[in-house]
Amino acid sequence: MxxxxxxxxxxxxxxxxxxxxxxxxxxxxxxxxxxxxxxxxxxxxxxxxxxxxxxxxxxxxxxxxxxxxxxxxxxxxxxxxxxxxxxxxxxxxxxxxxxxxxxxxxxxxxxxxxxxxxIPKPTASTPTLSNTSFLGTSPALEKLLSRTAKAATTDASMMLLGESGVGKEVFARHIHESSARASKPFIAINMAAIPDNLIESELFGFEKGAFTDAMEAKTGQFELAEGGTLFLDEIAEMPYSLQAKLLRVLQEREIRRLGSSKNTKIDVRIITATNADLNTKIAEGKFREDLYYRLNTIPLHIPPLRERREEILSIAEAALERYCTQYAFESKSFTPNAKNALEHYNWPGNIRELISVVERSAILSDGNLIDTEDLFLEARGLGRI
CATH class of the missing domain: 3.40.50.2300 (Response regulator)
Incomplete structure (x- = not known):
């Protein structure tokens, strides 16, 4: 190797x-x-x-x-x-x-x-857990879903707050599917995953000849989301120079492609998410205060998994069933000791970490029972609650 x-x-x-x-x-x-x-x-x-x-x-x-x-x-x-x-x-x-x-x-x-x-190479038909809806319930989740239901029926901008891995995109998709825009596109963009010099063209699109490599026109994500919802994840990572343009889009409800001389009206709901402290970013001059208030009309704080422990086993068991099907394994289950370990681990990476641990244990466990040692939680050095 x-x-x-x-x-x-x-x-x-x-x-x-x-x-x-x-x-x-x-x-x-x-x-x-x-x-x-x-x-x-x-x-x-x-x-x-x-x-x-x-x-x-x-x-x-x-x-x-x-x-x-x-x-x-x-x-x-x-x-x-x-x-x-x-x-x-x-x-x-x-x-x-x-x-x-x-x-x-x-x-x-x-x-x-x-x-x-x-792990087989992913194909267009390979199922994933990225679009999974809520796989468990807890008092904290039920309270949040109640608030979400009230806000989903409006077109107000919403900001989802919480640690990395708590399921912000799942919540954003749930909001979209609970709204009058459900039949229209839901498009998710991760600001942290796009190079700074490409974000503007990705969001707004460009005309042929707008720059050296623009061999043909490209439709931006705002236009692709027309009538639906555009989810901007990791909004704190948006370059400061582009924040003014996003603010104008929110105010005027129109965009202009790079290289174009005309504006295009849009009808898109904006949902954003971040795990950063935007108040600190504002104080440091890295995030516009006026944009923050535009995006944060309805803030929703998603609790970490350690505050929603009632959901852990439901999520883990649903994920295990899905991975056994995906990889054509025989049905597997967790031992009581493994369940206890899952419930008492701190899960600093939240639901994303839990699903990752389940996938790995499904692959590496030898029999049909997944025990504590198959989870490899102690190797992470993060301990129990």
Whole structure:
């Protein structure tokens, strides 16, 4: 297995290189930063091990740049735990907290390799859990759904707040499907996943010849969502220079394609989401206060999974059933000990982390029963409640 280690700390980098040199089946290449790695990575690499807190391009930006082409294991210190949780959102299925024993890393490598071998390449018909509706219930969820029902029937702008992985896109889709716009498009855009220089053309579209590579006209997401709902996730990541244009769209209800001399009227409901503290962003001059008030007409705070524990087993069991079907496994179930572990884990990555853990346990467990050790929760070093 050809592995790339991306670590700016020379001592850590050399230690990993030496320790893994004892394992003949691994061909290890090390890089001192993400930019150097991106220049050398090719299809011969099977796994990337990356730190998060690195100068220049950090680990999260690095994972985004990889675009899902490689399996990734994140390693991090306690000071960057929050960013490790962000990695779950980008598809990273394993991360380790420093310091760790080399045996712990090797076990994570083997788990990741086993998962990669067993997961079929996605096709247009491959079912996923990304569009799953609510798989469980809790007092916190019922209270939130009650508030959501009142707001969904209006066209007011809504902002969904909460930690990464709590299911903000699921809520946004639920709002859309509960509104009079349900028969029209629902389009979701992640601001953090689009390079800054492409966001404007992605949202507003462009005319042929608007810039060098504009060989033909492109319809923007606002026009594609006509009559429906446009969900702007990670709105705090929108470049400041574009925020004024978004504010104008909200005020005038019209957009202008790049390279066009005319405006186009639009009828689109805007739902935004963020896990950032926008008040701090405003104070730092990174987010427009007037735009914030336009987007935050109806704020909805989605509680983290640790405050909705009644939902954990329902979500886990539904996800397990779905993955067994998706991968053509025989039916599997959790042991009482595994259920207890699921219910008492902190889930810092929320529902997204839970679904990721279930998928991995479904793939790596040998029999039809998934026990505590198949969950690999202790390896994450985050403990129980």
């Amino acid at each position: 050809k592995i790339a280690i991306v670590e700016d700390d020379i001592n850590m980098r050399k230690s990993l290189e030496i320790a893994m040199g004892d394992y003949e089946k691994y061909e290890v290449h090390t890089f001192k930063n993400a930019r150097d790695a991106l220049k050398k990575l090719d299809d011969t690499f099977e796994l990337i091990i990356s730190d998060i807190n690195m100068p220049g391009m950090d680990g999260i930006e690095f994972v985004k740049a990889l675009g899902g082409k490689f399996e990734v294991i994140i390693i991090t210190g306690n000071a960057t735990l929050t960013r490790a949780i962000e990695s779950i959102q980008l598809g990273v299925k394993d991360f380790l907290l420093k310091p760790f024993e080399i045996e712990t890393l090797i076990a994570a490598i083997e788990r990741t390799a086993s998962v990669a071998k067993k």
